[in-house]
Amino acid sequence: METLVYVVLSVSLAGNALLLWAVRRRRPGAGPAEVAERIVRVEVPGPERVVQVPGPERMVKVEIPGPERIVRVEVPGPERVVRVGPAPEFGPGPFPLAVPGALALGRDGVHDTVVDGADLGPLHVRGGSLRGGRHRADQRFRRDAFLTRTLPEFPRPTLLSAVAAGNPLGLWSRTAAELLCESLGTQLDAFAKPLDTALADDASPETVTDLLRTALRGTANSLERLGHRHQADTRDVSADVLAVLSPLGETPVRRHLVLGTGTGVAFLLRDGAWHPVLELSESTAWSPGRALPAGCELRHRSVHTRPGDVLVLCTGATAELIRRPDVAKHLADAWTVGSPDLLGFLQQSAFRTAAADTDRTLVCLWETA
Structure with missing residues (x-):
């Protein structure tokens, strides 16, 4: 009976060690091999300079620091750390090009x-x-x-x-x-x-x-x-x-x-x-x-x-x-x-x-x- 107890405890401890090793592998700073990055290109919709990047879990808000109206947002892994940089110079745009964040102001307005x-x-x-x-x-x-x-x-x-x-x-x-x-x-x-x-x-x-x-x-x-x-x-x-x-x-x-x-x-x-x-x-x-x-x-x-x-x-x-x-x-x-x-x-x-x-x-x- 004592031998069976020792075997069960050994297996349990080995499982816990394996689980702990897996958790540590997912920690920030574990290395580039463990971080999967998504790149999302978005257009800044209005003067508030805030972009919402849709992710599989939740929304991430990004404050745009510079004058650029089009940015590249990189969302790496589950940590949701965001880095902002300039977008490529040229590329095919989605249809439509953009949905305005507000209607034009003024008496001389016209269709977008x-x-x-x-x-x-x-x-x-x-x-x-x-x-x-x-x-x-x-x-x-x-x-x-x-x-x-x-x-x-x-x-x-x-x-x-x-x-x-x-x-x-x-x-x-x-x-x-x-x-x-x-x-x-x-x-x-x-x-x-x-x-x-x-x-x-x-x-x-x-x-x-x-x-x-x-x-x-x-x-x-x-x-x-x-x-x-x-x-x-x-x-x-x-x-x-x-x-x-x-x-x-x-x-x-x-x-x-x-x-x-x-x-x-x-x-x-x-x-x-x-x-x-x-x-x-x-x-x-x-x-x-x-x-x-x-x-x-x-x-x-x-x-x-x-x-x-x-x-x-x-x-x-x-x-x-x-x-x-x-x-x-x-x-x-x-x-x-x-x-x-x-x-x-x-x-x-x-x-x-x-x-x-x-x-x-x-x-x-x-x-x-």
């Missing part, structure tokens, strides 16, 4: 995210505008606008696509950007027949410039009236615009007319390579104080597209993103295979990058076979 488009025979158009991360964090509204509209007064069915960027600090610049697009469509429609004739007959650049300046004079007047109505100064209602007129219908080569003032850029994506076809500058910025035709420079250029090409209009801030090699490759890989649906286009445009907090607005025209 907008997408539109249509398949117009062989020409497919997609447009989108997303509020920038900084505007979301500060509860400010989006300052950009875009327009895709067929112009009924042209003898041939014609599509107008436009992007406009308002002054980031202007009180009514979002309204000015939207008004700029709408008024541009109205004014170009009013001069539809002479413009169509000049484009069809390959008139001289001077003739086309004079027609466009005449059409745009009414658009500049619209911005001036907006400023008077709100008793706002020039900066508050400043905006610039980039647009393209595209004849519709079946054609082996389509001739577009790209025009604009301000900092927008038009790119041609062909065979996976990006080619700038119209670049503007700060000297062409449009405002009521520098209204066309005398106040700022109007630029225009004809662009020919063939099946497989993508013509991209974007605001100046968006153009800076596309010039980055990682972004250019991401969009080229997504868009050279064909036009996406509307939600797919929005998701492809909503890539995550730590390098830009500004609004993102662009219109793309796919030439299909």
